[in-house]
Amino acid sequence: MVSALRARAQDVLRKLAKEHASTPRLSAAVGVGALVGSSPFFGFHTAIGLALSRLLKLNALAVTLGTQVSLPFLAPFLVFGSVQLGHLFLYGAWLEVPRAHLDLAVARSFFSAWLVGSLAVGAGLGGALGGLTWALLRVTRGADHEAHPWSGRSRGSGWGYDLFFRIIRLLGPRVGYVLLMPVIAFYFLFDSKGRRESQRFLRRVLGPRTFLGRQADTWRHFTALGRSLVDRLFVMARGREAFEYGSEGFGHLQDALTEGKGAILLSGHFGSWSLAGTNLQGQARTHVVVYDNEAESIRRFFARNPGREAPGIIVQSQGPTASMEILRALRANEVVAMLADRVAPGGATVPVTFFGATAQLPVGPFQLAAISGAPVVVTFGHKASARRHDFVMLPARHFTPERRGDREAVAAQGAQWFAEALEAQVRAHPYQWFNFFPFWAEEQDA
DSSP states (O other), X not given: OHHHHHXXXXXXXXXXXXXXXXXXXXXXXXXXXXXXXXXXXXXOHHHHHHHHHHHHTOOHHHHHHHGGGGOTTTHHHHHHHHHHHHHHHHHSSXXXXXXXXXXXXXXXXXXXXXXXXXXXXXXXXXXXXXXHHHHHHHHHHOOSSOOOSOOSSOSSOHHHHHHHHHHHHHHOHHHHHHHHHHHHHHHHHHOHHHHHHHHHXXXXXXXXXXXXXXXXXXXXXXXXXXXXXXXXXXXXXXXXXXXXXXXXXXXXXXXXXXXXXXXXXXXXXXTTGGGGGGGOTXXXXXXXXXXXXXXXXXXHHHHHOTTSOOOEEEEGGGTHHHHHHHXXXXXXXXXXXXXXXXXXXXXXXXXXXXXXXXXXXXXHHHHHHHHHOOOEEEEEEEEEETTEEEEEEOOOBOOOOSSGGGHHHHHHHHHHHHHHHHHHHHHHSGGGBOOOSOOBHHHHTO
């Protein structure tokens, strides 16, 4: 009987050890466990960790291992640091209590400070331990996948965004920025390819820099991307009122729609691109062209928030079907929005001059403009301050060829026009263009 129970327990443990055991998920599991273990809920860390492992589809054993940061000899330091940081964050001053006097009974009287501070402490420990786990697994396992200039998928995962979304909805973007720091540190330390491509790009815009200057530039670049994602989640949670907005030239879109041919609205992975939709409310029925994983995330969000009007979703990877849906929307005098600064693997391209060198842009948006006769409008947004995002929209342009045989040349003109508009914005706000892969032809060949 005992041996049978032991064998059963061993089978269960082996199964748990193999679940969700990729390098990223094991690293994330240890980090989430450390975050839970830093929380004030002593006695419930394991139960909370196991619940989160099930909710977020993480390895349960790795999460449980991470919660052990609250072992008895470490707990006093965790409590003291959490209460002090939380008190500083909430009230602007350190709590004048010596560490020896700050036991659990005293800490409970400052529970709000303890809870808020534990998020910062736990995020720091989680980032450090998750990063260490990732590094060790990379050494022992090797890379999980081969590199590609751009895979067509955004970084991050659904469970990670869901977790951040819940935290930011509850505590606001300032706490999100704090929790983001260990994530930024993780990528800064371990994402050598992203760091290299950031420095390559910034060297084109800012010129030669010292070694320390390059590191500071890349940290600022990664931080700008992270904050843009936090802002996006905060708008998803609170609506348009989450931030202040400045807008210039948004009448150009209405002018374009008066032609009755719809409008192709282009932007790039720049600044506040993910918030642009908040400024289109009431303008016209809008469809967004996205990739498979992005489409699923958008659908999940609007399913959770049924009171908000969802845009039409056109999945780019569907090829001819997507083109037909776009043309149908344009004929209905609706807006089709898409990002035009990245090429998915296997996508058709057109060469442009960008920052004095040759780069490839997707040709599809400009071919659609040539075929449909729809005006093309470009919009960009950037984070102007902690609570403000500014947007600009350029006058519409037409790229309609006189003859069918001229479509290719006209599409190339449209792509170069977009590249010049994007370059002007990137020069003005270099840290807010978020492409961390070989973008120029000479880099891809290197």
